[in-house]
Amino acid sequence: MLSHLPPELVYQVALHLPLTGDVLALSLTNSRFHEALSTPALFKARLALHGWDVTAWHDGQPFKRWMRIDHAYxxxxxxxxxxxxxxxxxxxxxxxxxxxxxxxxxxxxxxxxxxxxxxxxxxxxxxxxxxxxxxxxxxxxxxxxxxxxxxxxxxxxxxxxxxxxxxxxxxxxxxxxxxxxxxxxxxxxxxxxxxxxxxxxxxxxxxxxxxxxxxxxxxxxxxxxxxxxxxxxxxxxxxxxxxxxxxxxxxxxxxxxxxxxxxxxxxxxxxxxxxxxxxxxxxxxxxxxxxxARARLALLAPSLPFIDPASCYDEPFELGVPPSPRPWLRDGLAGTPLAELSTTTGHPWAGYYIVMYETGRDPPMFLELRAAEALPDVEREPERMYFRGEGHDGVGSFTVQGACNTRTGTVDAIKAYTTHEWVWRGVITPFGLVGVWGRSGWSGGWWWIWPREWSPASGT
Structure with missing residues (x-):
């Protein structure tokens, strides 16, 4: 008897099914049901019915994409x-x-x-x-x-x-x-x-x-x-x-x-x-x-800017798909803030470092980063993006010179003060550069830097 329902009623039944898999199972019942339910409007309506905001997705998505969105949410x-x-x-x-x-x-x-x-x-x-x-x-x-x-x-x-x-x-x-x-x-x-x-x-x-x-x-x-x-x-x-x-x-x-x-x-x-x-x-x-929450900070934690679907994130993250399981490394570094660096104009960055096993937190780092050429005595490698910068923190003024592998995302850099320097090891993520500082076998600590505009104004 269910097989004789008009398409409009089949649509209404599917609209209120609890899971996306239930809709898929219903659509496989017969060709009439499949035709009635193979429409993007159904899954967009299901999302709206459950109170999801789907304005990040444009109307031109095919029904299979809307079905996947419905499933993911x-x-x-x-x-x-x-x-x-x-x-x-x-x-x-x-x-x-x-x-x-x-x-x-x-x-x-x-x-x-x-x-x-x-x-x-x-x-x-x-x-x-x-x-x-x-x-x-x-x-x-x-x-x-x-x-x-x-x-x-x-x-x-x-x-x-x-x-x-x-x-x-x-x-x-x-x-x-x-x-x-x-x-x-x-x-x-x-x-x-x-x-x-x-x-x-x-x-x-x-x-x-x-x-x-x-x-x-x-x-x-x-x-x-x-x-x-x-x-x-x-x-x-x-x-x-x-x-x-x-x-x-x-x-x-x-x-x-x-x-x-x-x-x-x-x-x-x-x-x-x-x-x-x-x-x-x-x-x-x-x-x-x-x-x-306890004291006024010179630099607050960053807020990730909304990821514009018109950018390289237009496709949903499908990590694990060869050859790159990291979509932010698709098209080089296009999905990371390093892509914004210029060879002529410094870009403001900021962040913090933490010393191993110490509960305190040093003042923030403020620096300007630029894209750069390889050092004169270093052979330039095709899969590396070089950068340099100058900044200051609670210790004093420093320079940063480093490179990021555009295929793996790994980062090697030197943070140099006038009296000493530290090795940085890390990776690039969509949330900035992050890693550990120190030497192999030495305690060192963590560091994390990000574009300055990601942090709201300082406050309590």
């Missing part, structure tokens, strides 16, 4: 609602082994570590963490990069605060366990790097598009510790390709295989840099908001 909301269910987010003692966090144990052992005390750390239920993050990685990047303010607030409601808090903690764990050789820490497999890089990317994008009150209400707690970088993050940035195999014997015929192995070894430390960079940005972003 509704699935994101569903996943955060799922994480908000009572007892889904659990609180554990800070000494819990990460093999428990990552669900490699029985539920009984997992729950034995639950600790509701004020200094506990939140994680998403260890038995479901990986699946939850995998599902989130499929939809959250599209949701985040084509946002409107009202949409972001849908997943930052108070009922979701524990999930967001746990989300930040899980990103920290991801950054740590990729570099760990400890037997009680479960490594992330390289096949999962692209997925979890999406998760790390999405967290900082979400934070930078949330209002200050939301960030403070989630993280302004004695149970949150974002002031002490781990040496694991330095290891992530300082790792090189020293473990790559030696050049193959031309007579062995193993060039192709060895090249593939080298490519994998190269991708792993780069992926670890990006994992760590997003956590460093999220940790510093939270720290700046907490500081701003």
């Amino acid at each position: 509704s699935k994101t909301a569903q996943l955060f609602e799922e994480a908000a269910v009572e007892a889904h987010v659990l609180f554990f003692s800070s000494s819990i082994p990460l093999d428990i966090v990552w669900g490699r144990v029985s539920r009984a052992r997992l729950h034995a570590h639950i600790d509701p005390s004020p200094d506990s750390r939140p994680v998403i239920d260890g038995e479901t963490t990986l699946n939850w993050l995998r599902k989130l990685s499929d939809v959250l990047p599209m949701f985040i990069t084509h946002h409107r303010g009202g949409n972001i607030s849908r997943i930052t409601q108070p009922r979701h605060h524990n999930a967001l808090w746990a989300y930040n903690g899980v990103v920290a764990d991801l950054c740590t366990i990729t570099t760990s050789t400890s037997p009680d820490r479960v490594p992330v497999l390289p096949s999962e790097y692209d997925r979890f890089e999406r998760v790390c990317f999405s967290l900082i994008a979400l934070l930078m598009q949330s209002d200050a009150n939301t960030v403070l209400s989630i993280f302004d707690s004695l149970r949150v510790d974002v002031g002490y970088p781990s040496l694991a993050f330095h290891q992530a940035f300082w790792r090189t390709e020293n473990n790559q195999p030696a050049d193959p014997d031309p007579a062995s015929g193993s060039d192709v295989a060895t090249t593939a192995v080298r490519g994998e070894l190269l991708r792993r430390p780069i992926a670890e840099r990006h994992f760590a960079s997003f956590f460093i940005q999220s940790a510093m972003f939270i720290r700046l908001h907490l500081d701003a």
Whole structure:
């Protein structure tokens, strides 16, 4: 009997179905239903009916794109609602082994570590963490990069605060366990790097598009510790390709295989840099908001400018699609603020650095960056964009000279004062340059710089 419904009624039924998959299943019932439901208007109307702002998307999108948008928005909301269910987010003692966090144990052992005390750390239920993050990685990047303010607030409601808090903690764990050789820490497999890089990317994008009150209400707690970088993050940035195999014997015929192995070894430390960079940005972003709530800052945390769909982000983020899993490196550095640098005019940048294991925060850095040629004694490489700049901070005046690999996004630079200098290692992200400073094996600290106009006027 349902098969004889007029197309108008089929449309109305599909409009009120809870999930995009339900609409797809209905459209496959017969050719009449398929014809009635294969229209962009249906999915745009479904989004409007549920209160989503979709003005970031133009009307010319084909119906399959609108179907994917509908899926991304509704699935994101569903996943955060799922994480908000009572007892889904659990609180554990800070000494819990990460093999428990990552669900490699029985539920009984997992729950034995639950600790509701004020200094506990939140994680998403260890038995479901990986699946939850995998599902989130499929939809959250599209949701985040084509946002409107009202949409972001849908997943930052108070009922979701524990999930967001746990989300930040899980990103920290991801950054740590990729570099760990400890037997009680479960490594992330390289096949999962692209997925979890999406998760790390999405967290900082979400934070930078949330209002200050939301960030403070989630993280302004004695149970949150974002002031002490781990040496694991330095290891992530300082790792090189020293473990790559030696050049193959031309007579062995193993060039192709060895090249593939080298490519994998190269991708792993780069992926670890990006994992760590997003956590460093999220940790510093939270720290700046907490500081701003207590004292007047010379430089407030940045707000990510709205990503214009007419830019290189016109297509949704589809991380993990070869050859580049990082859309901000598509077309060179077009998706990053480095693309704005000129060889003739300085562009104002600013940021902060943090010293390892110190709770204080030094005054901000203010600098002007320019695109530059390679140093006279350095052979220019085709996949590197060179930059230089001058600035000042709490220590004094300094210069910066560095380069960014346009394929991998890795950054190497020297920050030089008149009396000494520091090595910077980092990566370029859509949120600025970020990394660690110091020397290999030395504690050093974190740094993050971004275009000055991204920060609102100073205030409390």
